[in-house]
Amino acid sequence: MNVAKMKLDKPVAIIGAGLVGAGWAIAFARAGLNVRVYDANPRTAEKAIPWAANQLAALHKHGLIDEAPETIAARLTLADSLAQAIDGAAYVQESVLERVDVKRQLMLDLDKVADADVIIGSSSSGIKASDFACDLAISPRVLIAHPVNPPYLVPVVELVPSTQTSQATVEFTDALMRGIGQSVVHVRKEIEGFVLNRLQAALLREAWALQRDGIASCEDIDKTVRDGLGWRWSFMGPFETIDLNAPGGVADYANRLGPLYHSIVKSRVDDGPWDEALIAQVEKDRRQHLSADDLAARRDWRDERLMQFAAQRAQEDGER
């Protein structure tokens, strides 16, 4: 993976060292940055660095890091307190529990101990920064930096400023994230679910409804994406896909197929899925394909496939 080594003298602080936080630690350390890891729960903190060392070994196996795994792991250090973690840090990535009161309390704590120039990114996947990061001294320097898990494999990160975030904060975080090899998406207005989960919500809503109405099985809906739609989306995205799918580009495509797509969307008028009976039905269907005992092994398979995909993409993007 083509990760530029960042020119940043100051360390990065990871606050909240669960899977997301520890994943971020890898992404920053891989790019040459020193990373301090802190979690309010000492047991979580202790597990984070050995876990990261394990992941680094796997990344090395797939040719996704240039340095020895130990060299990168040596950039990770545990911090004993929030104040110690962020002392002199250029950037803080917080990945504490996705609850507005927990995020707010962390912001109050950070406000007491943060340097006057530290930038703070939040891994929040749904809660807006304006809901927990406003009216503090640090407020202009806080924004959402929402990754896909794990951030060291899947490069996208959504940057979402609050109503009080400064432009300089957005620019710094944009440069930092690009510098460590992430793919930066700017969400210009705060909206529930940001961009990624809104797109996922729209597709999932249709998928659940098709299953509920007996149009297709879960497995066949999955096939439609993984053996069809997903191929193009994995390297082009939806707009480029349709832009290349009509002789005259996207306007040509929209004129030809807009009415059909509009009609499809208008035909989906029900209140949406996610009710208990339907969840039970889909759960039953999935457990027929994959028993609960096999979930963990299948997650390992997924992570292995993501690493293969990342290695392949790095090669193809290089040839692009």
Next chain:
Amino acid sequence: MNVAKMKLDKPVAIIGAGLVGAGWAIAFARAGLNVRVYDANPRTAEKAIPWAANQLAALHKHGLIDEAPETIAARLTLADSLAQAIDGAAYVQESVLERVDVKRQLMLDLDKVADADVIIGSSSSGIKASDFACDLAISPRVLIAHPVNPPYLVPVVELVPSTQTSQATVEFTDALMRGIGQSVVHVRKEIEGFVLNRLQAALLREAWALQRDGIASCEDIDKTVRDGLGWRWSFMGPFETIDLNAPGGVADYANRLGPLYHSIVKSRVDDGPWDEALIAQVEKDRRQHLSADDLAARRDWRDERLMQFAAQRAQEDGER
């Protein structure tokens, strides 16, 4: 690509030899079947086989066919008439113009000359078989077999029976399509857009609306998918993705995140995108990223990437 050689003594007929029909010809011939190609427009027909030979050479370069391209191309022959094309054929794949009157006329013509046991699949991407294939002698033997273009690269095919299609027809076509290496999705009830385009419509609707409302640029929405969502969807599909994304599987995921997703979907209440001003805006945005003059070259790039993707997937699925 792991294409089993079919045991089918009779040939397959391709009716309508544009890009979709000629693509199908490759998919069948690659699997060892003799293919007769017919188009009402002789110029279209004449171009089809040289074009297919070209594509076969590219497939060979990517290691996607085991035989010499010439060996496979030799299985393709031009037919001078509809009757000649389907004489003694086991299966007909029609890919004529996507218009209900054109499809209906073809069915009337086929009804006059078809053997009593030939099965007829239609590449229709939106029109239901019940709208053009009913009340004929052939009706029990007609169904939709909707591919993604090109069918020799992207494996998914949606089988959609009409109200008059027999179960035997569905079963034959399922076996034939699996035999040539396609990934079969059964759409059990006729619905506008079938499964694939309904899922695409849902995601596109949200994408257009996000662009329209100034939440994110086309390019950033594309990034969100190609550098994020698309990675998992390219090998898992949406249900398996969420099934593996919570410790307890899909029900656990739905209980955690269902309310957020439901809320997102409910917040999208407008009438949908695809109006002229918005199309013009997206067209302008896309042309800034890719000039109209470069569309053709970028389509070649896409096809090259799809071939690389197919080669990689074949290898990974083999290791699965």
